[in-house]
Amino acid sequence: MYCPCCLNPRIVDYPNNQKASDFFCEKCKNDFQLKSSKKPFGKKVVDGEFNTMVSVIKKGDSPNFFILQYSLEDWRVKSLLMIPKFFVILSMLEKRNPLSINARRSGWTGCNFLLDKLPNEGKIPIIKDEKILEKKVINKTWRKMFFLANKKPELRGWTSDVLKIVQEQDKEFKLKDIYKYENYFRELHPTNNNIQAKIRQQLQILRDNKIIKFKERGIYEVLE
Ligand SMILES: [Zn+2]
Secondary structure, three states, X not given: OOOOOOOOOOOEEOHHHOOOOOEEOOOOOOEEEEEEEOOOOOOEEEXXXXXXXXXXXXXXXXXXXXXXXXXXXXXXXXXXXXXXXXHOOHHHEEEOOOOOOOOOOOOOOEEEEEHHHOOHHHOEEEEEOOEEOOHHHXXXXXXXXXXXXXXXXHHHHHHXXXXXXXXXXXXXXXXXXXXXXXXXXXXHOOOOOOHHHHHHHHHHHHHHOOOEEEEEOOEEEEOO
16 A cells, blocks of 8 residues: 555555554655445444543544455455544544443443545545546645644644545535534533634634635636
8 A cells, every 4th residue: 555645655564563653654654544344334333442532632632544445255355445643533423332331342432533524535435336536636735734744733624624624515606605503512522612713713614725715705706
């Protein structure tokens, strides 16, 4: 596997489970963790322990994730997508029920990744229906959103959440279209008291990074 972040032709595996991650790139030092399944993933991907993941996200320590689906019938990779590390955010984490009292690890609480909480750039297809997609396009998407890596984890989550909703609108959309999702954002960020101001701040960040542009007062357009 090549490195989607810098196009180094090969990533290597960590020796003897040294770290939480499975692979790393010797050139750009990115870490990758692999989740694989023979079943299609759908909207949810099962991850590890909930509180561990919360603290990893809050510290901004997450690796990139590879989500891979394979077939045991023909031994082929059916699909592979990457969640860039800066899109691993609290909004996409779902707490699962603790294991029952009879379980060996009673009380242990796992989590799911909710892929439908992420914008398109947060789940970059690398192999789709057994077809290998173009490396350069994948790397371009990574670089387009790399500005998020330099933001605090909390703020980065907001940018991703707003971008997700922006992508559900028409190419041209109004500020008030996004304000309609105030309750949605409040559920994701219950401690924030000024959701509308936060939305405006995030649209500004998306504009500064050429994801959208301001057309006129209260009207925006998504850039290609
Ligand atoms: Zn690399």
